Each structure stands twice: as C-alpha cells, then as structure tokens.
Amino acid sequence: MDVLINLSLNGLATGMLIFLLAAGLTLIFGLMDVLNFAHGGLFAWGAYSGIWIYTTTGSFLVGILGAILTGMILGIITERWIIKPVYGNHVQQILITLGLMLVLSEMLKVVWGPNQISAVTPDYLSGSWEFGGIIIIKYRVFIIAVGFAVFLAVQYLLKKTKIGLVVRAGVMNKEMVQSLGVNIQRVFMFVFMIGAGMAALGGMLLGPYSGVIYADMGMEFAILAFIVVVIGGMGSFTGSVMAAILVGLSGSFMAYYVPDLALAANMLLMAVVLIFRPQGLFGAKG
Amino acid sequence: MSTLLKLEQVETFIGQYHILQGISFEVPKGEVTVLLGRNGAGKTTTLRTIMGLNTASKGSVLFKEEEIKSLPTYSIANKGIGYVPEDQGIFAGLTVEENIKVAVKKENDETQQRLDWILDLFPDLKKFWKKPGGLLSGGQKQMLSIARAYVNDNELLLIDEPSKGLAPIVVEKVMESIQQMKDKTTIILVEQNFMMASTIGDSFYIIDDGRTVSNGSMNLLREDEEMRRKYLGIA
Amino acid sequence: MMTRMFSNRMNIIYLLVAGFLALLPFVYDSRSLLILLSQVFIFAVLAMSYDILLGYTGIVSFGHAMFFGIGAYTVGVFMKRFEPETSYFLLAVLVTILLTAVVSYIVGLLTLRLKSHFYAMLTMAFAGLFLVLAEKWRSVTYGNDGFTFRVPEFLKDRTDFYLICLVSMVIVFILLKRFTNSPLGRVLQAIRENEQRTESLGYSVLQYKVIASVVSGVIAGIAGILYAVSLRFVNTSVFTMDITLDALLMTIIGGVGTLVGAIIGAGIIEFSHHWLTELAKVHWIFERWIIFFGIIYILAVMFFPMGIVGSLQKLKFRKKKKASVPVGSETVSQGDS
Ligand SMILES: Nc1ncnc2c1ncn2[C@@H]1O[C@H](COP(=O)(O)OP(=O)(O)OP(=O)(O)O)[C@@H](O)[C@H]1O
Ligand SMILES: [Mg+2]
Numbered sequence: 001m002d003v004l005i006n007l008s009l010n011g012l013a014t015g016m017l018i019f020l021l022a023a024g025l026t027l028i029f030g031l032m033d034v035l036n037f038a039h040g041g042l043f044a045w046g047a048y049s050g051i052w053i054y055t056t057t058g059s060f061l062v063g064i065l066g067a068i069l070t071g072m073i074l075g076i077i078t079e080r081w082i083i084k085p086v087y088g089n090h091v092q093q094i095l096i097t098l099g100l101m102l103v104l105s106e107m108l109k110v111v112w113g114p115n116q117i118s119a120v121t122p123d124y125l126s127g128s129w130e131f132g133g134i135i136i137i138k139y140r141v142f143i144i145a146v147g148f149a150v151f152l153a154v155q156y157l158l159k160k161t162k163i164g165l166v167v168r169a170g171v172m173n174k175e176m177v178q179s180l181g182v183n184i185q186r187v188f189m190f191v192f193m194i195g196a197g198m199a200a201l202g203g204m205l206l207g208p209y210s211g212v213i214y215a216d217m218g219m220e221f222a223i224l225a226f227i228v229v230v231i232g233g234m235g236s237f238t239g240s241v242m243a244a245i246l247v248g249l250s251g252s253f254m255a256y257y258v259p260d261l262a263l264a265a266n267m268l269l270m271a272v273v274l275i276f277r278p279q280g281l282f283g284a285k286g
Numbered sequence: 287m288s289t290l291l292k293l294e295q296v297e298t299f300i301g302q303y304h305i306l307q308g309i310s311f312e313v314p315k316g317e318v319t320v321l322l323g324r325n326g327a328g329k330t331t332t333l334r335t336i337m338g339l340n341t342a343s344k345g346s347v348l349f350k351e352e353e354i355k356s357l358p359t360y361s362i363a364n365k366g367i368g369y370v371p372e373d374q375g376i377f378a379g380l381t382v383e384e385n386i387k388v389a390v391k392k393e394n395d396e397t398q399q400r401l402d403w404i405l406d407l408f409p410d411l412k413k414f415w416k417k418p419g420g421l422l423s424g425g426q427k428q429m430l431s432i433a434r435a436y437v438n439d440n441e442l443l444l445i446d447e448p449s450k451g452l453a454p455i456v457v458e459k460v461m462e463s464i465q466q467m468k469d470k471t472t473i474i475l476v477e478q479n480f481m482m483a484s485t486i487g488d489s490f491y492i493i494d495d496g497r498t499v500s501n502g503s504m505n506l507l508r509e510d511e512e513m514r515r516k517y518l519g520i521a
Numbered sequence: 522m523m524t525r526m527f528s529n530r531m532n533i534i535y536l537l538v539a540g541f542l543a544l545l546p547f548v549y550d551s552r553s554l555l556i557l558l559s560q561v562f563i564f565a566v567l568a569m570s571y572d573i574l575l576g577y578t579g580i581v582s583f584g585h586a587m588f589f590g591i592g593a594y595t596v597g598v599f600m601k602r603f604e605p606e607t608s609y610f611l612l613a614v615l616v617t618i619l620l621t622a623v624v625s626y627i628v629g630l631l632t633l634r635l636k637s638h639f640y641a642m643l644t645m646a647f648a649g650l651f652l653v654l655a656e657k658w659r660s661v662t663y664g665n666d667g668f669t670f671r672v673p674e675f676l677k678d679r680t681d682f683y684l685i686c687l688v689s690m691v692i693v694f695i696l697l698k699r700f701t702n703s704p705l706g707r708v709l710q711a712i713r714e715n716e717q718r719t720e721s722l723g724y725s726v727l728q729y730k731v732i733a734s735v736v737s738g739v740i741a742g743i744a745g746i747l748y749a750v751s752l753r754f755v756n757t758s759v760f761t762m763d764i765t766l767d768a769l770l771m772t773i774i775g776g777v778g779t780l781v782g783a784i785i786g787a788g789i790i791e792f793s794h795h796w797l798t799e800l801a802k803v804h805w806i807f808e809r810w811i812i813f814f815g816i817i818y819i820l821a822v823m824f825f826p827m828g829i830v831g832s833l834q835k836l837k838f839r840k841k842k843k844a845s846v847p848v849g850s851e852t853v854s855q856g857d858s
Contacts, residue, residue, distance in 0.1 A: 035638040085823055090637040094581045095773065096822045102766070103815035110809050162387070169377045169388045176375035179337055180389045180434070181363035219762070223649070226642050234638075264653040267646045274643045275631050 013140040015248020016147025020202030021225040024195020030171040030235025037097040040222025041104030046200025060122040071200020079192040116214035119207030227270040233280025296345035307496040320487035328496040368435030372446040378420030425456035562686035568771035568783035570740035576778030579713030584644030586764035588738040592745025597755035605671040625738025629731040652760040667756025
C-alpha cells in the first residue's frame with residue numbers, strides 16, 4: 001500500500017513536469033504546425049536560471065518567477081528569430097529547432113559550466129507528512145499541485161477568454177481566423193511565450209525534485225514530452241495532460257517493477273500509437 | 287455612385303501557377319456585384335486575392351482608393367471586409383456562439399443589433415446556439431458563415447458560392463437573406479446559379495481563364511443568351 | 522551540355538584529390554593525421570548516406586544512428602565471439618548489410634507514411650529502442666561500457682586501414698553518385714521538390730522513399746563497421762542521437778544534395794573538433810566547440826539552405842542553369858497546414 005501510493009505520487013509528480021513541457025509543445029504544434037525540437041532547451045534554461053536566481057536571492061518563489069520570465073523571453077526570441085523565418089517549411093523547421101536545441105544546451109554549459117549543479121528544496125517544502133504509516137513527501141505534492149493549478153489556469157484561458165477562443169479557432173482554421181481580422185502572428189507569439197514559460201517552470205520545479213540539474217536534462221525530458229504529445233494527440237491540450245499522467249505513472253511503476261524496460265515501454269507505446277493511431281489516443285486537432 | 291473596391295489588372299500566382307492573369311473590375315458602393323465564370327475560372331482566387339490570402343504579384347487592389355494589395359489578411363479584414371469562403375470556414379469544434387464571438391470586434395449595442403437582426407433572419411442559428419459548428423447541416427453552416435461576416439460593421443462582404451451543394455429550398459432562404467443585407471452593405475457575390483445571381487445582382491463580371499472578359503448590368507446578361515452559353519455553359 | 526563539361530572537370534579534380542590522399546601516407550608520415558583522416562573518411566561515408574535521405578529525398582531522420590550502431594556492434598560481436606579473422610570479418614560485413622537492409626526496410630515501411638514531424642520522432646524512438654537493447658542485452662553487448670575486440674591482420678596497420686577507409690569512401694561516393702543520377706535517383710529528387718506532384722505522376726512515393734532509406738541505411742551500417750574497427754572498441758554511444766546529429770551537421774554545413782558536400786562537411790567538423798579540442802587547453806570556451814557549429818548550422822539552414830557546396834554551385838550556374846532546389850523546399854505558402 002505504502003509503495004503503491006508513493007509510486008503513484010511519484011508518477012503523478014513526474015507526469016506533471018512532463019505535462020508542463022508537453023502542453024506548450026502541443027499548443028504550439030496545434031496552432032502553428034511547428035514541432036519545436038528546442039523546447040527541451042527552454043526547460044533546461046528554466047531550471048538553470050531559476051535555480052541560480054533561487055540560490056542567489058535565497059527565495060524559491062523569486063527563482064520560480066525568474067525561471068518563467070527567462071523561459072518567456074527565450075520563447076519570444078525563438079519564435080521571432082528562429083521559427084518565424086521558416087514557417088510553412090517543415091524540414092527547415094525541424095532542422096533549425098534542432099540546431100537551436102544544440103546551441104541552448106551548449107550555452108548552458110558556457111554560462112554555468114559543464115558540471116551538474118545541485119538544487120535543494122526550500123525548507124518549507126522539504127520533509128514529509130505521515131498518515132497512518134504512509135510517508136508522503138511534501139515536494140511531490142507541491143509539484144502535483146502546481147501542475148494542476150497551471151492546467152486549470154490554461155484551461156480557463158483557453159475556454160473562457162477571447163484570446164483562448166482565438167487560439168482554439170486558430171488550431172482549427174488559421175486562414176479563417178485571419179480573415180476575421182485577427183493578427184495571427186501576435187497570437188503565435190503569445191502562445192509560444194506561454195508554452196515556453198510553462199516549460200521553464202517545469203525545469204525549475206524538477207531541480208529540487210531530482211536534487212541536481214544538468215544540461216542534458218532538457219533533451220531527456222523533451223523525449224518524454226514528445227511521447228506524451230504523440231499519445232495525447234498533437235494539438236490537444238487535454239490530451240497532453242492525460243497522456244503526461246499516463247507516461248509519468250507508467251514510468252514510475254515500470255522503474256520500480258521492471259526497471260530495464262521503463263523508457264523502452266514508453267518509446268514502444270509512442271511507436272505503436274504513431275503507427276496505428278497517428279492522431280493520438282485522446283482526440284486530435286480538429 | 288462611388289466606387290468601393292477597384293481591381294486593376296490583378297495577377298496572382300499560386301506556387302508556380304499563373305492563376306489570375308488580368309482581373310479588373312469595380313464594385314460600386316451599395317450594390318451587389320456578381321462574379322460569374324465556369325469551374326476553375328479563378329473566381330475563388332480573386333476573392334482570396336482581395337482578402338490577401340493569396341498575394342497579387344501585379345496590378346492593384348484599391349479599397350476606398352487605398353492600395354491593400356500587400357497588406358496582411360487581418361488588416362484587410364479590419365478595414366471592413368467580411369469574407370464568406372467557399373467552404374464556409376466554420377470552426378468545427380466551436381459552438382455557433384463561439385464561431386460568432388471569434389469574429390466580433392467590438393462588443394457594443396450596434397453589434398448586438400446586427401446580431402439580433404441576422405439571427406432573426408436565420409432562426410436555426412439561435413436554435414443551435416450551443417451546438418458545435420461541425421455538426422450543423424450544410425445550409426446552417428452557410429448561414430453561420432454569413433452571419434459571422436455580417437456581425438461586424440463591414441462595408442463589403444465577399445460571398446463565395448453560397449448556393450453550392452444546398453437544396454433549392456435552402457438556397458432560396460440564403461439568397462433571400464443576401465437580398466435583405468443588400469440594403470445595408472456592399473456585396474461581391476460569386477455564384478454559379480445564374481437564376482439566383484440574376485435576381486439579386488446589379489451588375490456582373492465574367493471571369494474566364496483568370497481574366498475578366500466581360501461585364502455589364504445584370505439585365506444585359508439576362509438578355510444575352512449567347513454570352514451565357516459561351517462563358518457559363520448555360521442558356 | 523554545361524553540366525557534362527562541368528562534371529568532367531570536377532571528375533579530374535576529384536581524381537587529383539583522391540590521388541593526393543592515397544599518396545599522403547607515403548610522403549608525410551604522421552600517425553595522428555592518418556587517424557584523423559581515417560575518421561573523416563568514415564564520417565564522410567555516414568554523412569553521404571544521410572545526404573541520400575535529407576538532400577536527395579527531402580526527409581529528416583533522427584534515427585540514423587540505428588544503422589551505424591548495427592554495423593558497429595555486428596563487427597564487434599563477430600570479432601569478439603568468433604575469431605578476428607578475415608573470413609569472419611567478411612561475414613560480419615555481410616550480416617551488417619543484411620541486418621541494416623531488413624531493419625531499414627521495416628522501419629521505412631512503418632515510418633515513411635507519416636508526415637515529416639512524426640517521421641522524425643518515430644525514427645528517434647526506433648533508434649532509442651536499439652540504444653536500450655544495446656544497454657540491456659548484456660550477454661552480447663556488455664551493457665553501457667561496451668567491449669574491446671581484436672581485428673583481423675589486414676586491418677591492423679594504420680596506413681592500410683587509412684587506405685581502406687579512403688577506398689571505401691571513394692567507392693561509396695561513386696556508387697551514390699551513380700545512384701542519384703539514375704532514373705531512380707531522379708524520382709527521389711522529384712519527391713523532394715514536390716511530393717504531391719510526383720505522386721500524381723503515378724510514382725509510388727512511399728516505395729521510392731523506402732528504397733532511399735534502405736540504401737542509406739546499408740551505407741550507414743558500413744560506416745559503423747569502419748568506425749568500430751578504427752577504435753577496436755564499441756559501446757552504446759554508437760546508437761546515440763549524437764551520431765545522427767554529427768551526420769546532420771556535416772551534411773548541412775557541407776551542403777545538402779551534393780554528396781561532395783557531405784565529405785567536405787565531415788572534414789570540416791572532424792578537423793575543427795580536433796583543433797578546437799586542442800585549443801581547449803588555451804581557453805575552456807573552445808571545449809564548447811559544438812556551439813560554433815550549432816550557430817553556423819542555424820545560419821546555414823536559414824540563409825544558405827544549400828550549404829557550402831550548394832551555394833558555390835549556385836553561384837557558378839546562376840546564369841546557365843536553374844538553381845537547384847534548397848533542402849526540403851515544400852510549397853511555402855502562408856498558413857498552409
Ligand atoms: N492551391 C492551388 N494550387 C494550384 N492550383 C490551384 C490552387 N488553387 C486553385 N488552383 C487552380 O486555380 C484555378 C482557379 O481556381 P479557383 O478556385 O479560383 O476557381 P473558381 O472559379 O473558384 O472555380 P469553382 O467554380 O470550381 O469554385 C483552377 O484551375 C485551380 O485548379
Ligand atoms: Mg471557387
């Protein structure tokens with residue numbers, strides 16, 4: 001029982017981190033038809049800048065805000081200078097975002113050195129609760145809560161605001177949205193910024209969770225996020241959260257019971273989905 | 287009567303294909319100008335070029351005497367041009383309400399009045415207010431698309447083959463509504479259904495092989511059987 | 522006409538360069554240079570195989586390391602398990618060809634139907650599966666750490682091995698040149714330029730793409746064999762994304778769709794890697810050499826999608842010939858989805 005609950009919490013927490021990364025990917029894909037292979041780089045930049053700010057200022061909250069801000073700024077730069085010039089050309093998009101991923105990870109090493117950096121949990125979030133013999137680690141619950149809050153916030157944004165409406169309409173028919181007088185470029189930038197901010201937040205939260213941050217963490221998590229985006233259906237926001245939880249849980253349970261096959265199982269799942277149901281398990285772009 | 291829109295020797299490429307090779311026409315304010323021509327003549331491309339969805343490589347597109355040829359689509363739309371595309375462009379996953387909301391630029395009394403007016407014209411839309419656009423019938427989609435273009439205070443509406451694929455009785459309904467809107471805005475109507483076009487239209491232009499080849503008042507075309515046969519394949 | 526003349530002159534240049542490289546070990550005896558050049562030739566083979574996909578067919582694979590790794594492990598396992606003899610080596614080559622052909626055929630059939638993004642990700646997943654296989658199938662692969670092995674007599678001498686690599690590269694270059702100029706190669710280029718049009722002309726695009734991916738996979742396998750032999754060691758790194766990235770960088774920087782570009786790209790990257798690593802002793806920033814290439818690469822994709830060779834050719838032919846089509850130029854129209 002103890003093990004089951006902890007594995008579930010662990011899986012949920014990891015799932016939420018993956019969700020933060022995958023949500024942006026899937027929205028950006030749905031709206032702009034761009035698969036951003038550099039998204040993991042934004043995640044890692046969030047982690048480094050956030051942890052750096054956190055250790056410098058001593059405030060975890062400021063660190064989080066700093067991470068999000070860094071992510072957003074990088075997101076705007078990416079959208080404006082890297083992706084915009086190659087809209088509509090898929091091959092060039094893939095190539096250029098991959099190149100950006102390289103540059104982003106190497107830049108991390110240039111700025112913060114090639115070694116991994118340790119990240120500690122702030123006092124008020126460290127430790128655990130005990131309920132009837134079951135130990136629950138506070139920070140995991142914190143990650144789940146934050147992930148869930150972000151999910152609700154974005155859901156609100158998409159469902160209840162004008163810009164959200166425009167984004168959903170844009171996913172379905174870009175030309176028509178423009179014909180109705182919407183400057184879609186601005187919407188692109190907005191969505192990219194939000195997506196990048198979420199990714200950076202995810203990276204920052206991962207720091208204290210795993211104890212260390214390192215430049216390649218971006219790529220590692222990005223692969224999981226890609227798997228999630230495919231399983232959830234490219235462009236589907238709700239799909240991304242479901243699939244992220246699925247992948248998080250399967251990762252956590254597999255790692256415990258059959259550790260050798262954890263990543264392979266997810267990869268296989270993605271391959272099977274791509275081959276038999278390329279639109280994803282949870283619906284797809286309309 | 288003043289000219290609202292004027293195209294002069296417009297040429298448009300799609301990819302490497304030279305689709306429009308010389309389109310010229312004038313749309314007088316307050317009238318319905320009908321574009322006719324056989325399938326593949328370039329009518330849709332002409333409307334798309336006006337909207338900036340395809341870019342004219344030569345010639346000029348003047349809206350209220352201002353060149354809009356190289357403006358992005360959204361600013362063309364914001365100058366006061368509404369577009370009802372051939373495929374209606376309904377957002378399938380959005381409800382009827384949301385489909386209209388996306389379009390609304392100013393939420394004020396005037397918009398509300400226009401909305402009420404058009405909903406009275408198309409009571410079906412009111413009935414299915416919360417239904418996803420993708421589940422509407424062909425005719426209802428057409429109505430929604432027209433309502434969406436109308437709800438803003440647009441000076442010009444581009445309507446692409448609203449009768450396409452609709453049952454005759456629905457066509458009549460749609461045409462009736464266009465007839466009614468006629469008093470309020472200027473309209474460019476692309477229509478294959480000559481009977482319909484001729485009852486609504488004031489003047490016509492015939493497009494053939496990407497060029498405007500003939501024009502005149504609608505009455506003229508009604509009488510000129512030979513021209514109809516030559517360009518439209520109908521008698 | 523012009524092309525014929527041009528290619529004749531080019532052929533002479535290629536011949537001179539190849540001759541020079543063949544004589545080099547006899548006039549300038551530097552062990553480290555030979556090793557470095559062998560490495561260049563090996564990666565040139567890999568990059569050329571990648572160019573068949575990227576430059577000639579217009580598809581981006583993230584799983585190319587899969588075939589490289591299969592070659593490397595096959596030869597490693599054969600040399601380790603059996604005897605390091607010529608016969609077993611040849612057997613290993615044969616098995617590599619068979620394995621890579623079968624794997625690339627199956628993977629190609631499964632993946633090439635998908636649109637470019639999905640294809641890239643699915644190939645990445647397949648390569649990932651091979652990586653996991655190499656890590657976990659310890660009884661054969663010795664896990665992460667890999668294993669060393671001995672090589673047959675004729676591969677032992679550095680100069681001989683250098684020459685073998687050079688000859689392999691030249692043969693692959695000639696074969697692929699023929700391949701790309703064949704009617705089949707023309708169809709591939711037509712696919713790159715406009716997939717729909719090619720399909721509507723009655724060609725089965727999928728079938729041709731699969732052929733391209735098999736050719737490319739087999740040759741990448743050969744490169745993997747040479748690579749493992751050069752190190753006399755193999756570990757899981759041969760299956761990592763880094764190998765695919767190297768091939769990608771080399772092809773893009775050298776110039777896609779030219780084959781020579783891949784060779785030049787391999788030379789540039791390998792030599793700079795070598796020198797910049799040396800320079801890292803002077804200043805640590807040079808250790809992050811890949812960043813320079815990342816930036817050059819991004820600029821190349823953005824401004825010179827045809828790479829060094831492509832841009833030079835374009836300059837040369839500007840008046841005489843219609844410019845060749847840049848990498849994967851799909852119809853670029855606003856808001857196409
Ligand atoms: N994306 C495209 N690529 C290539 N050719 C196109 C494209 N879109 C349209 N065309 C061609 O442009 C020409 C004009 O098309 P257009 O849709 O404007 O005709 P139309 O007059 O509206 O015809 P219809 O009455 O059938 O709607 C046609 O020959 C068509 O094949
Ligand atoms: Mg049409």
